[in-house]
Amino acid sequence: MSETFHIVSDVMTRTVVAVGREASFKELVQTLGQWRVSAMPVLEGEGRVIGVVSEADLLPKEEFRDSDPDRFQQLRRLPDLAKAGALTAEELMSSPAVTVHPDATLAEAARIMAVRGVKRLPVVDAEGKLLGIVSRGDLLKVFLRSDQDIEEEVRRTVVSDVLPGSSVHVHVRDGVVTLGGQIHDTALIPVAARLARAVEGVVDVECHFRGVGRDEAEHTA
Numbered sequence: 128m129s130e131t132f133h134i135v136s137d138v139m140t141r142t143v144v145a146v147g148r149e150a151s152f153k154e155l156v157q158t159l160g161q162w163r164v165s166a167m168p169v170l171e172g173e174g175r176v177i178g179v180v181s182e183a184d185l186l187p188k189e190e191f192r193d194s195d196p197d198r199f200q201q202l203r204r205l206p207d208l209a210k211a212g213a214l215t216a217e218e219l220m221s222s223p224a225v226t227v228h229p230d231a232t233l234a235e236a237a238r239i240m241a242v243r244g245v246k247r248l249p250v251v252d253a254e255g256k257l258l259g260i261v262s263r264g265d266l267l268k269v270f271l272r273s274d275q276d277i278e279e280e281v282r283r284t285v286v287s288d289v290l291p292g293s294s295v296h297v298h299v300r301d302g303v304v305t306l307g308g309q310i311h312d313t314a315l316i317p318v319a320a321r322l323a324r325a326v327e328g329v330v331d332v333e334c335h336f337r338g339v340g341r342d343e344a345e346h347t348a
Contacts, residue, residue: 134230134232135227136229136250136259137233138268139259140260143257145168145174146170147169147170147171148169148216148217149217150169155216155219156185159185165182167181168260176257177223179224179225187210188210224249225243226250228251228252229250229252229259236248240263272302274302277299277302277328280326281297281299289319290310290319292311294308295307303333304326304333306333306336307334310336313338320334
């Protein structure tokens, strides 16, 4: 059975490129280029994350290098203009950093990324110390699970627990789960669908059940 991903620590990258608050602009550019990353955490002390600096934070220096913005643009782009004149990671970084804990679910991490508009999250412990980093690509690893693994988990956690005694078949193709067969209590169909959809790696769920009466249920049991 292949590895199952449930929480951030299952998919995060543990070797992380990071810099200190005093790192110079040129050092930041060199480090991003050398390690082929688009952002990195800024640390202080014994590895506590205090911010994140990205390529987007560095670009204003080039954008405003030979321009003379009018007053309206100065007011509208004040944060970018400040970064255009910045020289260190501390001046350039986005702070406080948007982070996540290692025991957060992958769904929680995905929601944080979507709401905060970031592509990656430093993973920190209770004291804010860096443990790793998780990216959008890492969160998509759940969809690499095989259809067989997904089918086994759906049978174990959905059919056996929610639909015991029912004549239910499970089929998975390309991550799409199809549940069908005869079921005694049709009110359980949306419950089964919701639980199946919560299984890691499931792309979608389709239900094709037939309800049976008490007499028929007893006959087919």
